[in-house]
Amino acid sequence: MTSTALEVRLASRPKGWPTEDNFEIAEVEIPTPGEGQILVRNVVMSVDPYMRGRMNDVKSYVPPFQVGKPLEGGAVGEVVASNAEGIAVGDNVLHGLGWREYAVLDAEHAVKVDPDVAPLGAYLGVLGMPGLTAYAGLLVTAEFKEGDTVFVSGAAGAVGQIVGQIARLKGAARVIGSAGSAEKVKYLTEELGFDAAFNYKDGPVAEQLAAAAPNGIDVYFDNVGGEHLEAAIDVLNVNGRITMCGAISQYNEAEKPAGPSNMIQILAKRLTLRGMLVGDHKALQQQFVSEVGAWIASGELKYSETVVEGGVRQAPSAFLGMLRGDNKGKMLVQF
Template sequence: MTTRSRQIHLASRPTGWPTPDNFRVVEVDLGDPGPGEVLLRNTWMSVDPYMRGRMNDAKSYVPPFELGAPLDGGAVGEVVASGDDAVPVGATVLHGLGWREHAVVPARAVRVVDTERVPASAYLGVLGMPGLTAYVGLTRIAQLREGDRVLVSGAAGAVGSSVGQMARMLGASAVVGSAGSAEKVAWLTEELGFDAAVNYKDGPVGRLLAPHGPFDVYFDNVGGDHLEAAIAHLDDFGRIAACGAIAQYNDTEATPGPRNMAMFVTKKLTLRGFIVRDHDDLTAEFHERAGRWVAEGRLVGRETVVDGLDHAVDAFLDLMRGGNTGKMLVRL
C-alpha cells in the first residue's frame, strides 16, 4: 500500500533573499515501512535560520540541500505504520525529516516524546534544538558564572528567549536583550523577566545599549552591528558565544567585520563559535534541567504558528524578516 504525500523541494539556489520561486511543492508516493522503519504523519515542522545557509552550494558544517530534492529539518509526527516494536503505531516522535507531510524514517533515527507532560510542539522549541542551543552556549561556551551580566541579541527568537530565561536561572545578575519591535521588547521585560531590552530599530544599537552595560557575556545570534556594539560594552575578560549571524545570511557581498577588534586585546575578550550538534553529551543534562524548569513554569516559550505545508515557505521567509516572536512553527 502506498501513501500519497507532499514535500517541499529546493527548486533553485537563492541569490540574496530567498523568494517563493526557489521552492516547489511536489507530490510523492511512499511505500510501507520495512523492518526497522516507521511511517510518520508529521504534525509539526520547524523552520530555522540555519536552513538559509544550507540553500547555498557551499561547504559548511552540514551538507547543502540538494536541488530537486526535499528540504529537511526538525519535525514531530505520529507513527501511522511501524516495522519496529520499540516505536509503536500511535507514538509521537521527534525526528529530522520536516518539510513534508509524511516520511519513512529508520526507527533508530526517531525519539519517542511524552506529550502528556508538554505539547508536542515544545520539542521543537524550549525542549528541542533551540533550547539545547541556549543551554550549550551559556554553560559550555560562555561558561556563565554566578553574578554575570548577560546580553543576548535576537532575544525574542526561539534561542534568544531561552537564553535570557536560562541565564537568570543559572545565576546571572542581569539579563538584557535586543529585539526588533516594541511588542517584542515588552514581552521580554514584562513576561520573561529580562531586566531591560532595546528595540534596535530605534537607533544605533551601541548607543541604545550604553545605559545597560557593561556585560560579562554576550550571546550573539545576529552579528554585524550588534557584535560591534557588544564588543564595545563588554567588561574586561568578557566572553562571547557566537551562535549565529542572521544579519548577514542573505548578503551577496562580503560583510565588513567589527571595527573595534582591537578591544579583544585591550579588554582580554574571548569569542568562541559553536554548533550545537557537537555537544550532544549535554543533551541528557539539558533535558533533565529544562524539563524541570518547564514543569515549574520557569521556562516558557511562545510560538508563532503558520498552518499547512502550502505556507511553510511563507513561514521561513517571515522568520528571516524577523516576523516571529519565539519559535516559528508550521502546523501540518
C-alpha cells in the same frame, strides 16, 4: 489512507533574500517502510535560520540542500506503520525529515517523544534543539557564572528567549536583550523578566546597548553578528566572553560582510570569542531537559511559539516570515 502526499522541494538556490519562487510543492507517492523502518505522518515541523545556509551550494557543517529534492529539518509526527522493534503505530517521534507530510526513515533516526510530558511543538523548541543551544551556549561556551551581566541578541526568538531566562534563573546580575519590534521588547521585560531590552531598529545598537549596560557586560550571546557584535565588543568588560551562536543579520547578504572594526579590543580586554554548534553538546541533553523542564513546570521559565497553520503548503512562507522576524519565540508549522 490516501496514497499520495505533498513535500516541499528546493526549486532554485536563493541569491540574497529567498522568495516563494525558490520553493516548489510536489505531490509524491507515500513511500512504504522497509525492514527496520517506520512511516511517520508529520504533525508539526520546524523552520530554522540554519536552513538558509543549507540553500547555498557551499560546504559547511551540514551538507547543502539539493535543487529538485525535498528540504529537510526537525519535525514531530505520528507513526502510522512500523517495521521496527521498539516503535509502534501511534507513537510520536522526533526526526529530521520535515518539509513533507509523510516520511519514511530508519527507526534509529527517530526519537520517541511523549505528548503527555510536553506539547509536541516543544520538542522542536524550548525542549529541543534551540533550547539545548541556549543552555549549552550560555553555560558551557560562554562559561556563564553567577553575577555576570549578560546581553543576548535575537532575544525574543527561539534560542534568545531561553538564553535570557536561564541567565536570570542562574543568578545573572543583569540581563539585557535586543529584538526587532516594540512588542518583542515589551515581551522581554514584562513577561520574561529581562532587566532591559531595546529595539535594534530604533537607532544605533552601540548607543542603545551602552545605555542599557551602564556597568558593561560580561557575556554576549550572539545570534545576529554585524553591528550587534561590534557594539557588544565595545561594552564587554575585561575577561568578557562571547558565544558566537549565529549571525542572522548576514545570512541573506550576497556580499561577504566586513568584520567588526574594533577587534583590537579583544586583545586589550582579554576577551574570549568562541563559536558553538549545538550538535557538539548532545551529552548535555538529559541534564538540559531535566533542568529546563523543571523550570517550565514551576512557571519560572516561559516560552512563546508562533504556529503557522496549514501544513507543508505554508512552510515556505513560515520560513520567510521567520527570517523577517514575524515570529515571537519558536516558529513552527502545524499540519
